[in-house]
Amino acid sequence: MELTRAAKRRFDMLLHIIPYYKMSVEYGLHALQLASKHNQLAPLRVYVDQEAEPVHETTVNMYTHPISNMAAVHCRLLLEFVGLRSGGQLSDLVEIKERKKGDVGIEDFWDIGGSPLHRLPLGVVHRFPQPEKVRRAWVATCDFAGQRLAHATYDNKLNGVDVTPMLHLAFETVPRIVGDEFLAKAQPPFP
Structure with missing residues (x-):
């Protein structure tokens, strides 16, 4: 029996898209941890197993920021997927x-x-x-992804605050919630 179009989309969400977003957020946490341990301008070389030469050379900052920025976008998407978002003039969950x-x-x-x-x-x-700190971290991550990254010259919700600690907490907690409440419970769709 062939899956309907809607069932195929749900199947793809369950088996590919949501796990990918979750993994992206987990990699964002690793990137933040790496950035916190090293000078931002320290050289960084990426090697692929069994290759003698690096496949990429950059700095810690230039390597970790794109990963953590994309993780923030995916973290926001995951929160919205489970039914939560940032809203209001003075953002709240x-x-x-x-x-x-x-x-x-x-x-x-x-x-x-x-x-x-x-x-x-x-x-x-x-x-x-x-929990209040987690709530604020989720709100800040949504605002960071939706405002600071999307509108780099307009930062009225975050007011220039360093959101790194909040991203760190969101990147720790959101994958756990998505894993526990969705990936561990949802079943593949049937036609």
């Missing part, structure tokens, strides 16, 4: 009430018993120590 037509979210999937998965509530931050 809010639940997504309605999806735009064509958007796929966690609620479009089912568990092994056939029950639909649900968008995550704001209280999901309480699964972590210091």
